[in-house]
Amino acid sequence: MSAGTSEPASPRSADPELREDRLLGGRVRLLQPLSGYRAATDPVLLAAAVPATPGQSVLELGIGAGAATLCLAARVGGLSLAGLEIEPLYLGLAARNAALNGVEISLVEGDIAAPPPELRARSFDHVILNPPYHPSASPPSPVAVRDRAHREGGAGIDDWIGAALARARPRGRIALIHRAERLPEILAALTDRAGAIEVLPLAAREGRDAKRVIVRARKGVRTPSRLLAPLVLHEGQAHLADQDDFTRRARAILRDARPIDFEETSR
Template sequence: MPTEFPFTLTDDRLLDGRVRLFQPQDGYRAAVDPVLLAAAVHAGPGESVLDLGCGAGAAALCLMARIGGVRVTGLEIQPDMVRLARMNAQANAAADFTVVEGSIAAPPPGLGPFDHVMTNPPYGAAGRGTPPPVAGKAVAHVEGESDLRAWIKAAAKLLKPKGSLTLIHRADRLDEILAALSGRGLGAIHILPLWPKAGRSAGRVVVSARKGSKAPLEVLPGLVLHGDNGAYSRAAEAILRGAGALSCSGSQGGA
């Protein structure tokens, strides 16, 4: 196992072994959210995708495992995570995954525009709650110099006309997401709730939008993640293990 990082790494697998992911043992750890995010991006071979705040590269590598020929650029502010994402690209023979160090507040010159932007911004608003004690985890979980509005503004600016933005976030911040999307020239907004179990309130939402579209907002049927026995639902298994797509236009329910 690589040892040139100032933290202990674990050697994990996503998509039923299709993706190998080295990640910090005690920092931010990829779970199902980056896999679901990647599954919701409907890119095609040859198209360009920006993973805004790519971390160790989980979402980018899951997207590339699902769609052959897609070109992904990751933008990441933490130097150690930039090196780790590059190492993960090499471990997965993902030659079309390029990782760039930089901030969303001031992206490197010449970055973009892209056919698609996907992002998993920090879930915690600045000043609310106690940030995690591990620095890398705090950066991933709690907003720093850029709040949620700044993340969405940066994503919109880096999109080509007719390009798509896809993000995953906490359902209780949906009002902030919609407010941040307003006035950015983004339409065809689709909201897909992610329910932990049938009958429960959604904990996460996947939100997509298209630059230059005037299509109305739609709330979609959503995805039930677990059955009553706690195991993943069949629909969730098809995405998390089978590398299926998360539809932004049809039902994903069912246990």
């Protein structure tokens, strides 16, 4: 679910090391490296899970090239947006992509473990994150920048969630997308620190195990947790033609910029 679902505008951009993709049915233009991490479905789904409203503030930890934040901005206007990124390459791409889409994002270079003072001085209504999916002990990728995007370095899931909660205002919200097999670590990191936890499994097809989960929580509340019915992304049991086979709900989210309705999943 993390590849092959962006909408190419052209195979190459003016820069021979970049390509330009389109997300949300062409609403978002995204320059991405030909080699290295490239965003596809996951950040679009993450953005759709954020219940932000105009006038609120949103921080993305590990903003990368800006896909999730830009998808959120395409759906909700009037947000105060910020992003933290450790990789200069992706920070530069996030700045270019923000300009390309006419979106203002306050971009900060730094590590989640030690955010710069200008970020530590702020709190946000929403903090979103798409942390590296693989533990530090996983085999490394031969492409260094891809390896840093996909494999944990010194910071694990607990560190990422701790950083998100530290930057959220009291009763503020966090949202993340991750591999389903790491859900126990995510829930452990949220225990006694957040409530109103909602877990939305993401299944590629009906009857398949969920490979991803979206988790939302609120800082400092004690509202009970909810495990929702899966959001199924594709019709049928196999991809049979060279065209998208998204379900009605998935197409509305991924192509038409609709938010994920967490109440619909429970009906």
